[in-house]
Structure formats: C-alpha cells, structure tokens
Amino acid sequence: MFAGHRYPEAMTDNSTPDPSETPRDAPRNFPPALLTHADGAAATIGVDTGQVEAVAAQGARKGRILAWSLWDWGGSAFNAVVTTFVFTVYLTGEAFGGEAFVSAQLGWTLAIAGLIVAALAPITGQRSDVSGRRKFWLAVNTYIVVAVTALMFFVKPEPGYLWLGLLLLVVGTVFFEFASVNYNAMLASVSTPRSIGKVSGFGWSMGYFGGIVLLLIVYFGFIHPDVGLFGVTDADGLSVRVAMLISAAWFGLFALPVLLAVPEYHAPSKVQREKVGFFASYGRLGRDIKALWKTSRQTVFFLIASAVFRDGLTGVFAFGGILAAGTFGFSAGEVIIFAIAANVVAGVATVTIGLLDDKIGPKPVIVASLIGLIVCGSAVFFLHDGGQIVFWTFGLALCLFVGPAQSASRSFLARVIPTGREGEVFGLYATTGKAATFLAPTAFALFVTIGGAQYWGILGIVLIVAIGLALLLPVQAKPKQLD
Incomplete structure (x- = not known):
C-alpha cells in the first residue's frame, strides 16, 4: 500500500519543483551552490541546494501524511469495535434486559449523542480555528x-450496568x-491542492484496514475461542x-x-479573528452561515446534499449485517467474515x-x-431470491462505492473552505450529517x-x-469560493 509513496528522483539543474506538490514554506528556485576560486571568481559545483531542500520538504510532508492517516487507523477501534460489531452488540444482548427494550434505549442514546454533536460541533471547530490550538x-x-x-x-453483563x-x-x-472535526480540518495542512483527494482517500482507507486488523485480533484472540489470549473466556x-x-x-x-509529527495550525494574519466567549460564538456562527449563504451558496447546497x-x-x-443474517441466512461467524471482506474491498477502492x-x-x-450504489442496491433487492451468492456479489460491489463517496465528499469540502475556517465548516459538516x-x-x-x-428495506x-444524488447534481464545484 505504501509502494506509491516513493521519494521523487533527483531533478536536473534547470528543472523546478511543481509548486502544487511543494509545501508553501518550502524554498523554491534557489541558484546552484557556489565555490570561490583562488582569484575570487565564482564557480558552480552542480548542486542545486534549492531543489535538494524542496525534495527534503516533500519527503517530510509524506511523513506527515502517514502520521495523519494513522489517526484514522486508530479510530477504527471506536468505529468498528465499539459502535458497530462488538460493544453495541454486547450491550443489546439478553443479559441487559429484553431485546426490544435495550435496543430502544440504544437508539435513544445515539439520538441524544447526535443532538449534542449537532449543537456543539460547529462551535468547537470554530474555537479551535481561532485559538490556533487545533492539534x-x-x-x-x-x-x-x-x-x-x-x-x-467495567460494564458487566447485568441489567444494572446498562445505563453505565x-x-x-x-x-x-x-x-x-x-x-473528527479537528482531524478533518487538518487535511488541508498535510496535503496540496493537487493531492488532496489522494490524501483523503489514503486516510479513509487506513480506517478500513485498521478496522480489519483490530477485528481479527479481537475476534480470534478473545471473542471466538472458548479460551482466548491470556486465558480470557466469555464468563x-x-x-x-x-x-x-x-x-x-x-x-x-x-x-x-x-x-507528534504534524505542526500545530496557526491562522495567517489576514484571516485571524479575535477570540469571543462561548455563547458569543453562536452569534458569530449565525453571521458566518449568513455570509456563507450570500458568498458561497454552493457550499451550503453541498452541505445539505452530502448530509x-x-x-x-x-x-x-x-443494515448490511442485519440483511445478511435475516434475509440471506448468514450465521454470526459468516457476518463477521463478510464484514472483514467488505472492509477490504472498501479500503482498496477508496485508496485507488x-x-x-x-x-x-x-x-x-x-x-x-452514488449511481453505482443505486444500481447494486437495486440488484440486491430484485435478485434476493438468488440467496447468499447474490449478497456476496452485489453486497461487496456496494462496498466498492461507499468509501470513495465518503472520501471524495471530505476532499470536496476541503477544497472550498476558506483558509482559517476549516474547523468551523467541518463542524457544520458534522452537524448537517447528524441532523440527517x-x-x-x-x-x-x-x-x-x-x-x-x-429485504424491502433495501x-x-x-x-x-x-x-x-439529486440534490448533489446542481451543486457547482468551485475551489476556495470564500477567499
């Protein structure tokens, strides 16, 4: 996977680095280094120090990209293990109460979490932008x-521990x-306009691959065997x-x-804004949304469509796992195997x-x-009588399109956000997503x-x-609309 991240070959003396691939602070177009003859005349030694430093800066940027993407790799612990395949499944088990009751409580719990995020995410993002303390x-x-x-x-399988x-x-x-708001806002800091899609896709795919590895460790190391690693059982x-x-x-x-590897963000002086109190931040947010509507309506339309x-x-x-088990007769083990295969497909497709x-x-x-998702989803519905082979075929085909759509959505927004407001607008991105x-x-x-x-749920x-898709089609992609 990292094979594509090679250091560029040394450039010739009369070549110049691609500005779109070079960080803003990297030196460019330095003259060749000079030596002085005994008579005082200058002589070149054929080493373009500017090019060498530019290449070194580019190499440092690639290291930062890897460091940034490892957060996605690590975040798979919460996405894959806690909220999707392990802890929530454990929490809705019979040990905590009736299935309908605990499932309803879980639903209300996630709804409350969504409301809190919708109310606070733009403010926390805005304040991290202004304070220069995003990291x-x-x-x-x-x-x-x-x-x-x-x-x-400490959550034991007893009804009294459900609320904990x-x-x-x-x-x-x-x-x-x-x-995630702060992490997404850092995308522009570790990429260039020419590489932002590749970097976003790489980070998203790392999340999928990290989930695969951790699920394998957790499932085969502790959950599946009667006696797991370190003598752990399901007792x-x-x-x-x-x-x-x-x-x-x-x-x-x-x-x-x-x-450790990515520098802290500091807003350029031309876009710096004074700090305001927490509640005053909502007033500023309202004014910013109003200005966003007036000056970059396409960004607002994209936030709605993407939500x-x-x-x-x-x-x-x-709902993929639910359909696999209920409609297509997958066992619990087969669902886990399909989930791992789905993450592999989604990860490879996203980075590619x-x-x-x-x-x-x-x-x-x-x-x-989105068109691919509609076609494959419709195929699963109309061909559901074909059994597991249909779900394996078109279910995995669905996964080809999920990751790229998510990653490209993030990179689309990163391209149109004005400098210094990444956290705030990605906070709006989180809010609109939670609202839907x-x-x-x-x-x-x-x-x-x-x-x-x-299967009608498909x-x-x-x-x-x-x-x-219908809401997205009229949206125009114009980079840096708010500059």
Missing part, C-alpha cells in the same frame, strides 16, 4: 474517547465526533470487556503520530479511486459512486412495513442515496 483539541478529544473506551471494561454502558457510549460518540462478559481495553490501547497508540447521501452510505453498513479524485475532481467521483441521521433508518423501517419483508436505503 491540542484533537489530542484532548481523542484521549477522552480512549479513556471512555477503557472504562467500558449507554452513558459511556454517549460520551464516547460525542467526543469522537469532536475529534462475566470478560472477552468483550477485555476487547474494550485492547481497543482503547489501539486508539491511544495510533493517535500519537499525528500529534442526505452520507446518511444513505451509513445505512449500507448499518482517491487518485481519480485529484485528476477529474471529487464531484464526478461522488456522482459515479434519521433518514436511512426511517426509510428502511417504512419500506419494511410497506413490503412486509426485511429500497429505503436506495431511495435516500438517490435523493442525495
């Missing part, structure tokens, strides 16, 4: 998530979203609880590189198609991906009710993706 707040929010994940070890587990899930979800929920400690350590470890289609993309993974993002632009990538999180679940449930069978997800 500091990434660290604070990340390690709160790490601590909360570790505390999940739900509380920890709310806190972890909120602070993970806050950390008293110990296998899942230890998995939470492993996940906390995983995230904490892989979050360190971005904090809809991103919820459809989330629905593909959220990220290269197209930079060549043809993010919007064509998003549009093509009810769409896919509602459409899924509605179509299941109408059709009378689980059409609900396809509908949400199609609406998002």
